[in-house]
Amino acid sequence: MxxxxxxxxxxxxxxxxxxxxxxxxxxxxxxxxxxxxxxxxxxxxxxxxxxxxxxxxxxxxxxxxxxxxxxxxxxxxxxxxxxxxxxxxxxxxxxxxxxxxxxxxxxxxxxxxxxxxxxxxxxxxxxxxxxxxxxxxxxxxxxxxxxxxxxxxxxxxxxxxxxxxxxxxxxxxxxxxxxxxxxxxxxxxxxxxxxxxxxxxxxxxxxxxxxxxxxxxxxxxxAFSTVPLALSSLIGLFFCFASFVLIVVIISKTLLWGDPATGWPSLASIVFFVGGIQLFCTGIIGNYLANIYLETKGRPxxxxxxxx
Missing domain, CATH: 3.90.550.10 (Spore Coat Polysaccharide Biosynthesis Protein SpsA; Chain A)
Structure with missing residues (x-):
């Protein structure tokens, strides 16, 4: 039976x-x-x-x-x-x-x-x-x-x-x-x-x-998706592109109008925001590395x- x-x-x-x-x-x-x-x-x-x-x-x-x-x-x-x-x-x-x-x-x-x-x-x-x-x-x-x-x-x-x-x-x-x-x-x-x-x-x-x-x-x-890793890469590429555009804008404004160094509160906000994104992406990578670390130990x- x-x-x-x-x-x-x-x-x-x-x-x-x-x-x-x-x-x-x-x-x-x-x-x-x-x-x-x-x-x-x-x-x-x-x-x-x-x-x-x-x-x-x-x-x-x-x-x-x-x-x-x-x-x-x-x-x-x-x-x-x-x-x-x-x-x-x-x-x-x-x-x-x-x-x-x-x-x-x-x-x-x-x-x-x-x-x-x-x-x-x-x-x-x-x-x-x-x-x-x-x-x-x-x-x-x-x-x-x-x-x-x-x-x-x-x-x-x-x-x-x-x-x-x-x-x-x-x-x-x-x-x-x-x-x-x-x-x-x-x-x-x-x-x-x-x-x-x-x-x-x-x-x-x-x-x-x-x-x-x-x-x-x-x-x-x-455990069942690598999409978060791809997402962190895309976020990184986006901010690299955004940074390049901002650099061009700042240089252009300075050359054309001699724009003084103002706007530090907005600059500080951007720095904190980008820093947070970086930590978020690092955390995603860290999770995958932690899983690899535990798997390679071979513990029961x-x-x-x-x-x-």
């Missing part, structure tokens, strides 16, 4: 884990034509998450787990989960119930009966999310869609079900700086999208602050402390 591996990254999810487990077990009973394994990845939790997972593993031999030596981040946990999985099909989903397990039967049907390689999910609304956060999220997806070759859908969740072939393709991308939404889109394969209304966390608090999401979005753009994506 074929097997579905459910990979669940967990970071301080002691309140939501029992609720999630009960729901995923209920769905597994309905899908009795296929076997399940549940791979929990404890991402260095500081609460009782790991002990709860261990208790689940003792009571259910389908439950397996790995625990990191510290918090390496969700991207590392996602990668570890799918690498540790053994199923013919692999699903990744959160433990906070924002990814509805009830979609799994239809997702499996899309792969087995309709010929898709992947069944992915996206939110068709952002109800309950702060307005400013929603605005910047939509802007990010619009920007990255225009400047990247990877298919990154607005509202896409990490929750998806993949064939083993697609999973192997994702695992082949062993880069240190990971942006899974971009990786899933970059490897290609035929994907069917399932939409659902935004769901609030069943328990606990989100680990993603606005600042963390902002940094994550920058990492995503840097995560370190396992315990497994079972």
């Amino acid at each position: 074929e097997i579905i591996s459910i990979c669940i990254p967990c970071y301080n999810e002691e309140k939501s884990l029992p609720i999630f487990y009960n729901e995923i077990i209920r769905i597994a009973k309905l899908m009795n034509e296929i076997e399940f394994e549940f791979v929990f990845v404890d991402d260095g939790s500081s609460d009782n998450t790991l002990n709860i997972i261990k208790d689940l593993a003792k009571a259910d031999n389908r439950v397996r787990y790995i625990s990191f030596s510290r918090n390496f981040g969700k991207e590392a946990a996602l990668y570890a989960g799918i690498k540790y999985s053994k199923g013919d099909y692999v699903a990744v989903m959160d433990a906070d119930m924002q990814d509805p397990p009830a979609l799994l039967p239809n997702m499996l049907s899309a792969i087995k009966e309709e010929g898709y390689d992947c069944a992915a999910t996206r939110r068709n609304s952002r109800n309950g999310e702060p307005v400013i956060r929603s605005f910047f999220a939509r802007m990010f997806y619009r920007i990255v869609k225009k400047i990247s070759k990877a298919e990154i859908i607005d509202g896409a969740r990490d929750f998806r079900l993949m064939t083993r072939q697609m999973v192997n393709a994702v695992l082949s991308m062993g880069e240190y700086n990971r942006f899974s939404k971009g990786i899933f889109g970059w490897v290609g394969f035929k994907t069917k999208w399932f939409e659902f209304e935004n769901i609030e966390r069943v328990a606990g608090e989100t680990k993603w602050s606005f600042w963390k999401l902002f940094i994550y979005s920058i990492e995503g753009i840097v 994506i995560y370190i396992v402390k315990q497994e079972g």
Whole structure:
């Protein structure tokens, strides 16, 4: 019988884990034509998450787990989960119930009966999310869609079900700086999208602050597009041309009218503006260099402390 591996990254999810487990077990009973394994990845939790997972593993031999030596981040946990999985099909989903397990039967049907390689999910609304956060999220997806070759859908969740072939393709991308939404889109394969209304966390608090999401979005753009580098070059060329024109104008005015040295406030403003543009472009280059620096170190994506 074929097997579905459910990979669940967990970071301080002691309140939501029992609720999630009960729901995923209920769905597994309905899908009795296929076997399940549940791979929990404890991402260095500081609460009782790991002990709860261990208790689940003792009571259910389908439950397996790995625990990191510290918090390496969700991207590392996602990668570890799918690498540790053994199923013919692999699903990744959160433990906070924002990814509805009830979609799994239809997702499996899309792969087995309709010929898709992947069944992915996206939110068709952002109800309950702060307005400013929603605005910047939509802007990010619009920007990255225009400047990247990877298919990154607005509202896409990490929750998806993949064939083993697609999973192997994702695992082949062993880069240190990971942006899974971009990786899933970059490897290609035929994907069917399932939409659902935004769901609030069943328990606990989100680990993603606005600042963390902002940094994550920058990492995503840097990982899957070189357009910012080209943009910084174009900005540099524009200011070089503008400077040349201004020099010609100033020399002409001085020769024709003997224009005195006035206008220092405007000059200071221009200097500060151009300086800011230079720092902005340097920052873009710095982000790419930082990624190259981290990749060349060859550090492991995560370190396992315990497994079972």
